[in-house]
Amino acid sequence: MPAPLRDIVRALEAFGGVVDRPSSGSHWRARMGGKVYPLAAHNGERSEIRDLYIKGLCRCFDLDESEFRKKL
Amino acid sequence: MDGTCRHDYNLWIVVHPPEKDVPGQWLAHCLEFDTISQGNSFEHALKMIFEAIVMVVHADRLAGREPMERRAPEEFYEELYALLGRGEKVSMAELEKLSHEGRITTPCATQIELHARHVENRAQEAVPRLMRQFPVFTQPELACC
Numbered sequence: 001m002p003a004p005l006r007d008i009v010r011a012l013e014a015f016g017g018v019v020d021r022p023s024s025g026s027h028w029r030a031r032m033g034g035k036v037y038p039l040a041a042h043n044g045e046r047s048e049i050r051d052l053y054i055k056g057l058c059r060c061f062d063l064d065e066s067e068f069r070k071k072l
Numbered sequence: 073m074d075g076t077c078r079h080d081y082n083l084w085i086v087v088h089p090p091e092k093d094v095p096g097q098w099l100a101h102c103l104e105f106d107t108i109s110q111g112n113s114f115e116h117a118l119k120m121i122f123e124a125i126v127m128v129v130h131a132d133r134l135a136g137r138e139p140m141e142r143r144a145p146e147e148f149y150e151e152l153y154a155l156l157g158r159g160e161k162v163s164m165a166e167l168e169k170l171s172h173e174g175r176i177t178t179p180c181a182t183q184i185e186l187h188a189r190h191v192e193n194r195a196q197e198a199v200p201r202l203m204r205q206f207p208v209f210t211q212p213e214l215a216c217c
Contacts (some may be wrong), residue, residue: 002094027109027124029131036131038124040109042116047095049110051103056108060142 003054003072006045011071015063032061081140081186084152085123087117088179089171102151105129106144114151114171114180122184129188155181 009019009028017032024032027038035061041047058065076123081104088099099110100121109124132139159181162170198209 013201015088024125025123027127029127034135035137036128036135038107038109038127040111040120040124042111043118048097050091050094050097052088052099053108053110056101056106056144059106059145 001061001069002048002050005039005041005044005049006046007072008039008054008057009045011068012061014071015038015061016069017061030057030061035060042065073119077188077189079129079131079188081172081188083184083186084181085121085184086148086152086155086181087114089114089176101144101148102149103140103144104142106142106148114176118182123185129186150164152181153178162167 005037009030012019012030012032015031015032021027021041022029024071025027026039026040026042030037030039037057039057041048054068055062055065058068083105084103086101086103086185088101090096090098094110096112097110098112098114099108100115100117101108102125105125105128107121107124107128109117109120111120128142129139132142164182167176167180
């Protein structure tokens with residue numbers, strides 16, 4: 001299931017992640033455990049993030065996908 | 073020696089056309105860095121993944137990490153090899169035309185060459201540059217099915 005970017009940010013923060021919103025570029029920068037993952041924000045915080053994208057995010061940060069989805 | 077290191081990467085990008093769950097959003101996946109982005113069109117998705125790749129390489133180099141260690145799981149490469157085996161090689165211009173005609177309904181793959189220059193102890197200079205983009209592999213004949 002896809003999810004709005006604002007929900008993904010909230011879920012990441014619940015897992016201790018931080019999301020920076022650079023003033024330039026079309027991506028926000030999610031940080032957790034010393035790793036960085038870009039979040040496509042070209043349509044603002046209402047951007048709908050596709051399922052495959054969410055799976056990739058969870059892989060990067062070693063998050064259990066089902067636990068992450070519970071926070072969305 | 074000026075302490076400059078250069079890192080060259082050949083990266084596979086798999087682009088997925090929009091699906092019903094998120095209409096209009098093309099997704100681009102860089103397999104070597106297991107990095108994903110999305111955009112409002114085929115071209116926009118490519119532009120977005122280039123920007124995402126630059127962010128990843130820059131961040132990993134700053135952290136003393138090798139971005140290739142992010143490599144996507146093998147199942148994604150198996151899908152890529154299957155696509156390369158059965159796909160048709162087309163130019164980027166042809167691909168853009170097909171996508172504008174709504175004739176891309178299956179994933180496409182392309183390869184890019186990226187050069188990143190890193191100066192020891194001056195990590196802020198580790199800015200990667202996209203050097204070259206190779207042809208795209210796609211299956212336009214399936215779009216009519």
